[in-house]
Amino acid sequence: MRLVTASSANGVCTITLSDPARRNALGSLLFEQLESAVGDAHAMAERRELIAVRLCACGPAFCAGFNLQECVDDPHTLAGFVLRLSSLTRALRAMPAVVVAQVHGPALAGGCAIVASCDIVCASEQATFGYPVHRIGVSPAVSLPTLMGSAGCGGARVLTLSGEIVDAQRAAVLGLVHRIAPDEPSLNALVGELLEELRSKGPQALRETKAWLNAIDGTGPAGQFGAAADRVASATAALCTEVESRTLLADAWRRRARTP
Amino acid sequence: MDELVSLSVNAGCATITLARPQARNALSFELIHALAKVIRDVAARVAAEPDTIRVVVVAGNGKSFCAGMDLKAVLHDPVRMGEMLQQLSLSLLALRQLPVPTIARVQGAAIGGGCGLVVVCDFAVTHPEAKLGYPEVDLGVCPAVVAPWLIKKIGAGPARAMLLLGGTLCGTDALTRGLVTHCVEAAQLDGTVADLAARLMTGGVNAIACTKRFLNELDGSDDESIARAAAELSARVIASPEAQAHLQRHFQIAPPSQPRT
Numbered sequence: 001m002r003l004v005t006a007s008s009a010n011g012v013c014t015i016t017l018s019d020p021a022r023r024n025a026l027g028s029l030l031f032e033q034l035e036s037a038v039g040d041a042h043a044m045a046e047r048r049e050l051i052a053v054r055l056c057a058c059g060p061a062f063c064a065g066f067n068l069q070e071c072v073d074d075p076h077t078l079a080g081f082v083l084r085l086s087s088l089t090r091a092l093r094a095m096p097a098v099v100v101a102q103v104h105g106p107a108l109a110g111g112c113a114i115v116a117s118c119d120i121v122c123a124s125e126q127a128t129f130g131y132p133v134h135r136i137g138v139s140p141a142v143s144l145p146t147l148m149g150s151a152g153c154g155g156a157r158v159l160t161l162s163g164e165i166v167d168a169q170r171a172a173v174l175g176l177v178h179r180i181a182p183d184e185p186s187l188n189a190l191v192g193e194l195l196e197e198l199r200s201k202g203p204q205a206l207r208e209t210k211a212w213l214n215a216i217d218g219t220g221p222a223g224q225f226g227a228a229a230d231r232v233a234s235a236t237a238a239l240c241t242e243v244e245s246r247t248l249l250a251d252a253w254r255r256r257a258r259t260p
Numbered sequence: 261m262d263e264l265v266s267l268s269v270n271a272g273c274a275t276i277t278l279a280r281p282q283a284r285n286a287l288s289f290e291l292i293h294a295l296a297k298v299i300r301d302v303a304a305r306v307a308a309e310p311d312t313i314r315v316v317v318v319a320g321n322g323k324s325f326c327a328g329m330d331l332k333a334v335l336h337d338p339v340r341m342g343e344m345l346q347q348l349s350l351s352l353l354a355l356r357q358l359p360v361p362t363i364a365r366v367q368g369a370a371i372g373g374g375c376g377l378v379v380v381c382d383f384a385v386t387h388p389e390a391k392l393g394y395p396e397v398d399l400g401v402c403p404a405v406v407a408p409w410l411i412k413k414i415g416a417g418p419a420r421a422m423l424l425l426g427g428t429l430c431g432t433d434a435l436t437r438g439l440v441t442h443c444v445e446a447a448q449l450d451g452t453v454a455d456l457a458a459r460l461m462t463g464g465v466n467a468i469a470c471t472k473r474f475l476n477e478l479d480g481s482d483d484e485s486i487a488r489a490a491a492e493l494s495a496r497v498i499a500s501p502e503a504q505a506h507l508q509r510h511f512q513i514a515p516p517s518q519p520r521t
Binding site: 098119120121148149150152175176178194197200201202203204205206208209210212213217219 | 396397398399400401402403404407408411414415416417418419420421423424425426427486490493497500502503506
């Protein structure tokens with residue numbers, strides 16, 4: 001079953017999350033396909049075949065976060081997802097091509113972490129962002145290394161500690177969103193134009209500029225990002241197997257099952 | 261030859277003026293050296309007599325504040341190009357490290373390295389029709405020297421999007437995005453800069469100096485190694501075939517004649 005599709009044309013690889021029924025929730029299969037698509041794109045970018053990666057999604061949501069159904073019975077699955085999310089955000093940041101997120105609906109928890117690791121974030125007015133994960137006993141800390149770059153230290157603090165869900169306008173004020181379109185069709189057009197613009201630039205200049213930004217804003221592998229991200233990921237994953245997280249997650253799942 | 265950068269001090273306010281209006285104050289090798297010298301003079305005077313200069317205004321003569329690096333003249337001279345970028349990068353650092361508030365007075369255009377001068381200042385005043393930004397990647401060039409200062413000014417996320425997309429903004433958008441602190445009608449530029457300078461001179465000299473030094477320390481402004489590495493990277497990218505091809509098209513000049521193999 002294809003939950004993630006990827007296609008390349010004219011120097012742009014488009015990766016689409018395609019599990020609309022589950023709001024593109026990050027489960028084992030979707031993770032696997034997304035990791036593989038990102039890995040393929042990286043290899044293409046290394047071969048100088050790509051200038052940009054467009055990350056978009058179909059269905060009502062961009063990405064609703066982890067697939068909790070898979071996690072309820074086995075806390076180690078949740079811990080594994082946390083580690084995989086951390087690796088994924090780093091892979092997107094390390095991609096030697098400009099990564100553009102096209103966000104048309106909710107991008108929550110792990111979905112928001114993915115968005116925060118993209119270089120340029122375009123959103124429609126219907127998009128929402130946030131980390132409402134404390135209620136299931138999970139920490140959004142794996143998003144912090146890239147989120148603190150994107151939204152600044154203050155914005156990252158507000159988003160990850162409050163669990164508040166913000167709209168595209170507010171996310172733009174916080175620095176997480178860089179371009180806004182009124183609706184989905186115009187978002188699609190906006191991202192198309194932006195990619196067209198990127199094609200007119202010097203590919204090497206873009207690569208060098210991205211690598212330099214990673215180096216100086218602390219999201220490069222050599223800097224604090226590498227070691228800190230490892231530490232945060234394993235500490236956050238360890239939390240998932242503790243009683244607090246297991247109890248809260250089970251409660252949340254029961255409440256959700258009862259809701260008609 | 262006329263002075264390329266002038267310094268005037270009037271009632272505690274020092275004005276550093278780029279004076280190459282015929283080239284829209286483009287940052288040539290000579291102009292950058294003159295700018296570096298003037299900044300050193302200001303720093304020395306502030307250190308010797310803290311009361312004589314309490315605020316610094318950076319301005320440009322003519323229609324434009326600064327059109328950016330004058331790459332055309334040094335396109336085929338990588339050594340001189342490298343020196344020029346080092347000198348500019350260290351001058352931005354020196355301007356940042358002045359222990360008095362700095363204000364950029366931006367008319368017309370502030371492009372690339374010229375917009376670096378804008379964001380390294382503590383305040384910047386422009387007008388709605390002005391054109392500001394970093395079109396480096398459009399020309400196959402890497403905006404490495406300005407990147408650290410833009411990140412400190414508008415945050416890493418927005419700086420990333422702005423530098424990777426290139427292009428320029430009008431003065432109104434520059435205010436919205438945080439590149440400048442004030443945007444007023446062109447006729448009010450001087451008045452606004454004068455009012456702001458006057459207000460900044462009412463504070464305690466030591467309190468302001470202490471605040472600015474601590475801000476620089478906290479946001480990593482004192483890191484000379486980043487300034488040097490940035491200039492090296494920028495020079496390396498400009499020397500690459502991709503950038504040379506872009507720039508030659510841009511300047512519509514012929515590539516240097518090379519023996520065919």
